[in-house]
Amino acid sequence: MVSVVQACAKLGSLHRAKEVDGYIREMNVARNVIVDTAMIDMFAKCGSIELAKEIFDSMRVKxxxxxxxxxxxxxxxxxxxxxxxxxxxMLASGVTPNEITYVSLLYACSHSGLVDDGLRIFSSMKNDYSLKPDVSHYTCMVDLLGRAGKLDEALKLIEESDIDKDQGLWGALLGACRIHKNTDLAERAVRSLLEMKSDNPGHYVLLSNIYANAGRWDEVARVRGLMTQRKLKKLPGWTWVEVNGEVHRFGTSDGSHPRSKEIYSFLNSLLERLEAAGYVPDTDFALHDVDEEVKKGTLSMHSEKLALAYSLLATPEGTPIRMTKNLRICGDCHSFVKFASAVTERAVVMRDASRFHHFQGGTCSCNNYW
Known part of the structure; x- marks a missing residue:
């Protein structure tokens, strides 16, 4: 059952998670710390922190x-x-933290902008519990500082650390450079990644996007040429929604869905409603050397928007919408869904490659910090 629970967590389907939970209860499967901990992870990764907390609170042994x-x-x-x-x-209950506990704490700080708390916890790890930080802890710290715009401090932390640096560490710095549009430091991060012979196309795409934001189209072409030379392909973005037990997958500019014409028609009308409410397409996320109108057209067909439009069409009014994306949600789609949650009066839960976003009433749980 632990294996089934873990598989369901990867799938991210709350409907399936509830089925698994129901089966465990109906069949009186032995509840122990291993099963319950797996279920905490399952419900959290399927979008329900409340059900995860219910399992956690019910545990007699933690x-x-x-x-x-x-x-x-x-x-x-x-x-x-x-x-x-x-x-x-946790400490009051007599449980001593380990390295995994500190990764979880630092991750939480980095995705909520709690810089001072993160620095304090990182120091506590070494000073209070004599735990030596490894590359995963340093990656969380680089992510924390980088997201907060403290890029120089993040670089200094990398350079002064005595750990074996990996691609994830430099990738965290590169991602922060994308957020804050720091081209020079991005190039520094990429040089280190190239020295490691990085074969992760995401690193090249990030650098290409940074150049595109800066309008350096010759550099964009150079990076894309390097990807071609190294036979690296950009991972396509997909967004999934589950409606009535059936999974629907959408790609950018996707026309394969049986209700495609209806979806695009509805999306156009929704876009008009959102623009009337104040939504303005952010063409910084249309990373092509074309005019503004073409950029807006490209943005309007992102997979997140198509999946949202279908979900609004295919589900009863007032019901929450749940979506899963394999990449990080783009800034324009994030703004679009925020406005849509207010205009349509629908709650939207999105799981992307970075975290969960809970949209409701025109706001997001991430507070634009992801």
Whole structure:
């Protein structure tokens, strides 16, 4: 059952998660710390922090992995304050934190902008528990500082660390450079990645996007040429929604869905409603050397928007919408869904490659910090 629960967590389907939970209860499967901890992770990754907390609160025995799982769950739902609030409760229960606990805490800080708390926790790890930070802890710290715009501090932390640096560490810095449009430091990160013979196309795409934002189209062409030379392909973006037990997948400019014409027609009308409410397409996320109108047209066909339009068409009014994306949601789509949640009066839960976003009433749980 632990294997089934873990598979369901990867799938991200709340409907399936509830079925698995129901089966465990109906068949009186032995509930122990291993099964319950897996279920905490499953419900959290399927978008319900409330059901994860119910399992956690019902546990008679909690070990360090259970506490760490619940802290991590709060972290990727952007509820950093709640994540940090569990830590003193864990200590009071007599459970000693380990390296995984600190990864969960630092991750929670990085996705909620809790820079001072993250620095304090990182120091506590070494000074209070004599735990040596590894590359995963440093990656969280680079991500934390980088997201907050403290790019020089993030670089200094990398350079002064005595760990074996990996692609994830430099990739975190590169991602922060994308957010804050720091071309020079991005090039520094990419040089280090190239020295490691990085074969992750995402690193090249990030650098290409940074050049595109800066209008350096010759550099964009050079990076894309390098990708071609190294036979690296950009991972296509997909967004999935589950309606009535059936999964529907959408790509950018996708016309393969049986209701495609209806979806595009509805999307156009929705776009007009959102623009009337104040939504303005952010063409910085249309990374092509074309005019503004073409950029707007490209943005309007992103997979997130198509999936949202279909969900609004195919589900009853007032019901929450749940979507999953394999990449990080783009800034324009993030703004679009925020406005849509207000105009249509629908709650939208999106799981992307970075975290969960809970949209409702024109706001997002991430507070634009992802």
């Amino acid at each position: 070990n360090v992995i259970s506490w760490s799982a619940m802290i991590a769950a709060y972290g990727y739902h952007g509820r950093g304050t709640e994540a940090l609030g569990l830590f003193p409760m």
